[in-house]
Amino acid sequence: MRAVLAEMRIEGLGVIDEATLELDPGLTVVTGETGAGKTMVVTGLHLLSGGRAEASRVRSGAQRAAVEGRFDAPPGSSAAKVAADAGAEPDEDGALIALRTVNTDGRSRAHLGGRSVPVGVLSELSEQLIAVHGQNDQLRLLRPVEQRAVLDRFAGEELLNALSEYRRLREEWHAVSTELVERTARSREMAREADLLRHGLAEIEAVAPQPGEDDELVARARRLADADQLREAASGAAFAVSGSPEGDPDAPGALGMIADARHRLESSEDPRLRELAPRLAESEALLSDVGTELGGYVESLDADPAELEKVLARQAELKGLTRKYAADVDGVLAWAREAEERLTGLDTSEEALAELDRRRGELAGQLAERAQVLTSLRVRAADRFAKAVTGELGGLAMGQANVELVVSTRWSEPGDPHALRVAGGDGGDAHAHAGPDGIDDVELRMSAHDGAQPLPVHKAASGGELSRVMLAIEVVLAHSDPVPTLVFDEVDAGVGGRAAVEIGRRLARLATSHQVIVVTHLAQVAAFADRHLVVDKSARGGVTRSDVRMVADKDRVVELARMLAGMDSTETGRAHAEELLGVAEADKAGGGKRKRR
Numbered sequence: 001m002r003a004v005l006a007e008m009r010i011e012g013l014g015v016i017d018e019a020t021l022e023l024d025p026g027l028t029v030v031t032g033e034t035g036a037g038k039t040m041v042v043t044g045l046h047l048l049s050g051g052r053a054e055a056s057r058v059r060s061g062a063q064r065a066a067v068e069g070r071f072d073a074p075p076g077s078s079a080a081k082v083a084a085d086a087g088a089e090p091d092e093d094g095a096l097i098a099l100r101t102v103n104t105d106g107r108s109r110a111h112l113g114g115r116s117v118p119v120g121v122l123s124e125l126s127e128q129l130i131a132v133h134g135q136n137d138q139l140r141l142l143r144p145v146e147q148r149a150v151l152d153r154f155a156g157e158e159l160l161n162a163l164s165e166y167r168r169l170r171e172e173w174h175a176v177s178t179e180l181v182e183r184t185a186r187s188r189e190m191a192r193e194a195d196l197l198r199h200g201l202a203e204i205e206a207v208a209p210q211p212g213e214d215d216e217l218v219a220r221a222r223r224l225a226d227a228d229q230l231r232e233a234a235s236g237a238a239f240a241v242s243g244s245p246e247g248d249p250d251a252p253g254a255l256g257m258i259a260d261a262r263h264r265l266e267s268s269e270d271p272r273l274r275e276l277a278p279r280l281a282e283s284e285a286l287l288s289d290v291g292t293e294l295g296g297y298v299e300s301l302d303a304d305p306a307e308l309e310k311v312l313a314r315q316a317e318l319k320g321l322t323r324k325y326a327a328d329v330d331g332v333l334a335w336a337r338e339a340e341e342r343l344t345g346l347d348t349s350e351e352a353l354a355e356l357d358r359r360r361g362e363l364a365g366q367l368a369e370r371a372q373v374l375t376s377l378r379v380r381a382a383d384r385f386a387k388a389v390t391g392e393l394g395g396l397a398m399g400q401a402n403v404e405l406v407v408s409t410r411w412s413e414p415g416d417p418h419a420l421r422v423a424g425g426d427g428g429d430a431h432a433h434a435g436p437d438g439i440d441d442v443e444l445r446m447s448a449h450d451g452a453q454p455l456p457v458h459k460a461a462s463g464g465e466l467s468r469v470m471l472a473i474e475v476v477l478a479h480s481d482p483v484p485t486l487v488f489d490e491v492d493a494g495v496g497g498r499a500a501v502e503i504g505r506r507l508a509r510l511a512t513s514h515q516v517i518v519v520t521h522l523a524q525v526a527a528f529a530d531r532h533l534v535v536d537k538s539a540r541g542g543v544t545r546s547d548v549r550m551v552a553d554k555d556r557v558v559e560l561a562r563m564l565a566g567m568d569s570t571e572t573g574r575a576h577a578e579e580l581l582g583v584a585e586a587d588k589a590g591g592g593k594r595k596r597r
Helices: 038-048 078-085 119-129 135-141 144-155 157-185 187-207 213-225 227-242 253-266 277-300 305-324 329-344 350-394 463-480 497-510 553-563 571-590
Strands: 004-013 016-022 027-032 064-072 095-103 108-112 115-117 130-133 402-409 419-423 429-433 440-447 485-489 515-519 531-540 543-551
Touching: 004 038, 004 515, 016 531, 027 038, 027 497, 038 064, 038 095, 038 130, 038 485, 038 515, 038 531, 078 095, 078 119, 095 119, 108 119, 115 119, 135 144, 144 157, 144 350, 144 402, 144 440, 144 463, 157 350, 187 305, 187 329, 213 305, 227 253, 227 277, 253 277, 305 329, 350 402, 350 419, 350 440, 350 463, 463 485, 463 497, 497 515, 497 571, 531 553, 543 553, 553 571
Parallel strands: 016 543, 027 515, 027 531, 130 485, 485 515
Antiparallel strands: 004 016, 004 064, 064 095, 095 108, 108 115, 402 440, 419 429, 531 543
8 A cells, every 4th residue: 555645735825715635546637727726736735745935825815824735654654654753643544644834924834743843854754755746847857967866766776775885985085085185285284283282191191180189189188287177176076976085974975875865764664765765776876876987087187297298289280280271180181082082183194194095095996896886787777768768758749759868977177176086988097076976977868850869858859848758757767766646737738639648648557556646738638537626716806716626527528628728618629528538538447457555
């Protein structure tokens, strides 16, 4: 079961006040007169996909525009995983609800599964679910970078794995190359910095500070300096607790008095008094411990002036470090660790530079091998891809057209920091530009008829032909495209006649493996739909608004007749529309049972 967009609700977007679109898992077409608001459907899909929010899209008089989509995303699908990672939860029926709102001030909000999420989450979700193709997408297809991306998609997992390994090697090669250049160019400056770091480390090593030593010395110095006062305080406290060391009965201390009180209670005939005796025993034990500790403290006190002098001298040594390197000893030790790490990157010795140069050469060789593997995989895939697209164009009334995908090496320019030595065409070595996607340039070329010179596709194809080339590519990519919902915004522009019928047929074929949503002005395309939605525009009280309705049976015949040059009011037009529907239904039925969710 594949994920599909089951329903989309639009409020306050452009001319659409409120509309609900129930979408078929197969082919859904959206039609309507020019200016009725068909493009708002695509705009809504862009917003739902995390696209840019524009305040100008909000309907006049409305406070905000809102687009809500209900996705049937099976558990375990990539879309369900994105939602789970964002903390979103599906509805009781398992549907995943996405919502995007845009206020009149241009601010927008996104929700998924009942939770507020960043707009980027909707973008990430849409990457798994929806691909929108329109006139702008055709323009992007003219860029070599996009053509290379299309080829890589078609080539599949083997090439993508090779590309991932190439990028990993390239990142490491670039890092080593950059470090070598930096060390060589800044050798004198780095040598001075290294000397300063080594001097600091030697000074710290000579003092050998220990973690927390400064705090310990402060406490120790205080005890040594105040030994007499501390001894007097501790001795007095010990006397009060334990009494006279000589056992003077007139000075029993707290322990003696508690012992006497406990003895009196234990000797009493009254059970209530005897019950208090254990509590006095507990106090006696506690005071005994305190007395012992006070005695040990008094014995540990040392008023030796020489020892105090040593402590003060050690504090002076540590202060010399904390004045230079950090606020305390722990900070000084942290500085030393960082200095040692920094020193490893400042080694400008001939041995270090030679090792970097050796490593750079080793990585360059590995990277060149991986780049040539990429090139080989692309060349093989380009031949298969071109043949498949040419075959599709034959069914789109472009039988004489021939498409080829040329893979060529992008040679480096002087001073290129990413120049990579590779095998040249003449058997020698040359330098190619090692970009993030390899060393290849990819160009889609087409010859319009036999004997014509192959030209870049934007020069060889008219606007209508370019639309058909785009559709042919999508059909070819269908089996390698993980995105389950494909949206085409007037991809049939500039096309008519038999070519339009063939486009409808190809879209219907594409709908056997994907959910396909098409905004079209061609009846020949709309006739192949599994569900036909019409955008109607009306004006009431000086306010223009549009609505979306589903048409079937007679209503659908009327809409197709209208699309056939406004022939909805004539018997001939309706007859032509019925004939067109019959041809489409027969074609779909002849294509075998449709694959559905």
